[in-house]
Amino acid sequence: MAKKKKKNKWPWILAGAFILLGVVWFLTPDDARFKHANVWQSLTSPGPLSESHAFLENNCAACHAPVTGVEPSKCIVCHANNTDLLKRQPTAFHAHVTSCKECHLEHNGKNMLPTGMDHAAMAKIGMRALSRNKDPQSGDQVALANLKHWMQMNNTRVGGENLKPMEKLLNCYTCHQNDDQHFSLFGKDCAQCHTVQQWDIPQYRHPSSSSRDCSQCHQAPPSHYMMHFGMISQTVAGKHKAKVRECFACHQTTSWPDIKGVGWYKHH
Amino acid sequence: MKERESLIIGSLTVFMLVLWLGFLAHSSSRFAGSLAGGILAISGSALMMVPFAYVFAKRIKWLKTRITKFISMRSLLTIHIYAGILGPILVLMHTGHKFESTLGMTLTAMTIVVVISGYIGRYLLKHISTEVREKKLLLTNAQDMYQQTMTELQARPDQRIAIKSFTGMLSKFFLSIEKEPEFALPVEVRAIRLSESIADLEYAIKSHETFKGWFGKWLKVHFAISWILFGLLVMHVWGAVHFGLRWSDSWAPTTLTSQYQPAITSDDAPEKFSNSFARLYKEHWRPNVTIHGYRTTVFNYAGLAKESKISQSDFNQAVTSLRRINPHGFQNTDQKKAFWINVYNFAAMKLVAEQYPVDSITDKKISWRGDPWGLDAVEIGGKNYGLRQIEKEILLGKFKDLRIIFAVSCAAVSCPDRTDSIFYGKNLNKQLDDMVRNLFANRTKGLSIQKNEMKITLSWILKADKDLFDGKENPTLIDFVLKYAPAKHTAWIKANEDKLKIEFFEHDWTLNDTAQADAIKKRT
Structure with a gap:
């Protein structure tokens, strides 16, 4: 009998707790901290925002939407019409990219720049955009089918061993054309040698410092083809018979301004 | 057998603790929200719900009697224990060792505490008892x-x-x-x-x-902290859904949606809309059908539904041209009024056609709350409109013309008959007058007179909007009836105005659909 009584006290405790909560709610001022949604929301914050977005720290809804999360429309509210960005060749793709959050990661700390290029994500966004356009006349479906087919047999792409399958779909040259120091003499498929992580090639070994074939790769600056060459360059180096394509005669492999027998010489 | 179970559970508990300590060596900020992380989270928390089966079965008598027919309490306890340790292992994997948010950390700590308390109760306390x-x-x-x-x-x-x-x-x-x-x-x-x-x-x-x-109080503690854990889990799941599930991207539309693009309006859109709507209307309108004893006009909703699925049909052309209309661009009041009446009627038609077959506009298929008037029915110039908004805010709010309540379609058999064409600004007045006269000439739902009982029965529409006939801004009910009732009745009504008993027809929400016609129903 006593046991039964003990069992029945729980509903009372719960009801009491609810009533207590209600009383606390009504007795506390309207601006009490626990009555602000953002105080509760901040409990779930996965880390501080970057400095430029820090003013949104207490306004989750400025960027987040239920289920879909961070929608591009919310970024665009502030970041639309960035003409500097859109006019610059390497970043002009922003005009067509339909999603921001893949590369612009947030909540990584105040001092972190919320930008990190993710090539695979860009390819994915492109594929998604193609797959959503069901209009047969746009040709997007055909392009998508071709891309998918290409992905299946995509290992036919020479080079780019370090690329993910998605990254292989991208045409490097569209954005990186201006970075091509080889004047497209090595072709347009940058990924044959370069990776998406870094543009430099750590494995690259410069030919021997006693090699004399410099001009195969290096081109002299315009001034070397003018009177400047005889009046200044040859005179400074003390090599009056040096020819423009015989770089090795005056220059050393440490750096171009490092002149044999002269040392560091920077004219301008 | 017992020892083996104890050994397995003990090792799993230790594994869980080691797994948690992994954050000292590794942390991934993106894993928890990725697809793999999401799958771990869902399966882990699903497993964490399983232990409740034992808890409820143990405490709720009728559940126990039912469950023990299929599975013994002992097996349930074993399931309780295994699920209670495997679930937390999965959710700890889901964390990717990223412990940043207050809620996340509390949740993780609570998960570990609950598992350890379970382990202590099951294996250490049992040892003492032996x-x-x-x-x-x-x-x-x-x-x-x-x-x-x-x-x-x-x-x-x-x-x-x-x-x-x-x-x-x-x-x-x-x-x-x-x-x-x-x-x-x-x-x-x-x-x-x-x-x-x-x-x-x-x-x-x-x-x-x-x-x-x-x-001795262990069980109570285990029970209480488990419920706290459950509460925290609910908050965490709410947070995840509220702030967005990253892994849902692959199927959620993230492209710029039309509502953020400026509405592109064009001047010929209103004409295009009325032309498509007029053709659609003419094609599917049928007069003189009897449904449930009401003589009424109907639409062939089956045909409308079919058209709604064809991309270049009149139906869909009307929808697309509506999107390109600037609703503030009308110069002439009558044109504007006619436009909004047409939009209302088209929207009502569209709500039904898109969910057809239905027996009524109030069907749960159209609005599960039974409120189709509150739904977003049409998009005009980049903005969504619902039936109630069009009628109350725009039509009655701006035009103050009581004939409008008859002109907008409620897609039901006991409502005023639909005219044989859509409304046009140039002869709107005549069209509206005809519409109301037509209703009062209909003895089955508009106006019926019982002279011997000194009683008139009026359309239910007048009952629904009775308050509008206040005798100040608008005419009184009787004045309104006198104005539009057939000439043969007016004299008698006027003579007996003071003694008259006014009643209203019952309302019947049955759809004014060809397929509802009595004749067809009898045949089938």
């Missing part, structure tokens, strides 16, 4: 032997005195160096030894039981 049981058994044996020795001793009273010298600490020392077998010991020594053993055992049992007493 020990107490074993010691109690030893105690009864020792007590029996002591009784025997005491009877032996009582038989030889002279030796009782000798015992005295052996009591105290010294006796213990003295006895312990003696290695003789017990039965060979003198009876008095045996008695002392036994009494000491009994004291030891009693002390051990007592201390064990105190220990057990401390943990």
Whole structure:
């Protein structure tokens, strides 16, 4: 009998707790901290925002939407019409990219720049955009089918061993054309040698410092083809018979301004 | 079997703790929200719900009787234990060792605490209980032997005195160096030894039981912290959904949606809309059909539904041209009024056609709350409009013309008949007048007169919007009826105005659909 009584006290405790909560709610001022949604929301914050977005720290809804999360429309509210960005060749793709959050990661700390290029994500966004356009006349479906087919047999792409399958779909040259120091003499498929992580090639070994074939790769600056060459360059180096394509005669492999027998010489 | 289970669970618990400590070496900020992380989260928390089966089955009698038919409580407990450890392991994997948010950290800590409390209760406390049981058994044996020795001793009273010298600490020392077998010991020594053993055992049992007493509240604690964990989990899931599920990207539309693009309006859109709507209307309008005794006009909703699925049909052309209309661009009031009436009627038609077959606009298929008037029905110039908004805010709010309540379609058989064409600004007045006259000429739902009872029965529409006929801004009900009722009745109504009893027709929400016609129904 006593046991039964003990069992029945729980509903009372719960009801009491609810009533207590209600009383606390009504007795506390309207601006009490626990009555602000953002105080509760901040409990779930996965880390501080970057400095430029820090003013949104207490306004989750400025960027987040239920289920879909961070929608591009919310970024665009502030970041639309960035003409500097859109006019610059390497970043002009922003005009067509339909999603921001893949590369612009947030909540990584105040001092972190919320930008990190993710090539695979860009390819994915492109594929998604193609797959959503069901209009047969746009040709997007055909392009998508071709891309998918290409992905299946995509290992036919020479080079780019370090690329993910998605990254292989991208045409490097569209954005990186201006970075091509080889004047497209090595072709347009940058990924044959370069990776998406870094543009430099750590494995690259410069030919021997006693090699004399410099001009195969290096081109002299315009001034070397003018009177400047005889009046200044040859005179400074003390090599009056040096020819423009015989770089090795005056220059050393440490750096171009490092002149044999002269040392560091920077004219301008 | 038992030992093996204990070993497995013990190792899993240790594994969970090691897994959690992994954050010292590794942390991934993106894993938790990725697809793999999401799958781990969902399966982990689903497993964490499984233990509730045992909890409820144990406490709810009718559930227990039903469940134990299929599975024993013992198996349920085993499931409780395994799910209770595997679930937390999966959710700890889901964290990717990223412990940043207050809620996330509390949730993780609580998960670990609940698992450990479960482990303590199941395996450590059980161990104590077994020990107490074993010691109690030893105690009864020792007590029996002591009784025997005491009877032996009582038989030889002279030796009782000798015992005295052996009591105290010294006796213990003295006895312990003696290695003789017990039965060979003198009876008095045996008695002392036994009494000491009994004291030891009693002390051990007592201390064990105190220990057990401390943990006696264990189950309550385990229960309470599990519920706290559950509450935190609910908050966490809410947070995840509220702030967005990253892994849902692959199927959620993230492209710029039309509502963020400026509405592109064009000047010929209103004309295009009325042309498409007029063709659509003419094609599917049928007069003089009887449904449930009401003489009414109907639409062929099956045909409309079919058109709604064809991309270049009049139906869809009307939809697309509406999107390109600037609703503030009308110069002429009548044109504007006619436009909004047409939009209302088209929207009502669209709501039904898109969910057809339905028997009524109030069908749950259209609005599960039974409120189709609150739904976003059409998009005009980049903005969504609902039926109620069009009627109350725009039509009645701006134009103050009571004929409008008859002109907008409620897609039901007891509503005013639809005119044979859509509304046009140029002869809107005549069209509206005709519409109301037509209703009052209809004895089945508009106006019926029982002269002998001094009673008139009016359309239910007038009952629904009775308050509008206030006699100030608008005419009174009788004045309105007199204005539009057939000429043959007006004299009689006017003569008996004061004595008249006004009643209203019952409303019937049945769809004004060709397929609802009585004749067709009889045939089928």
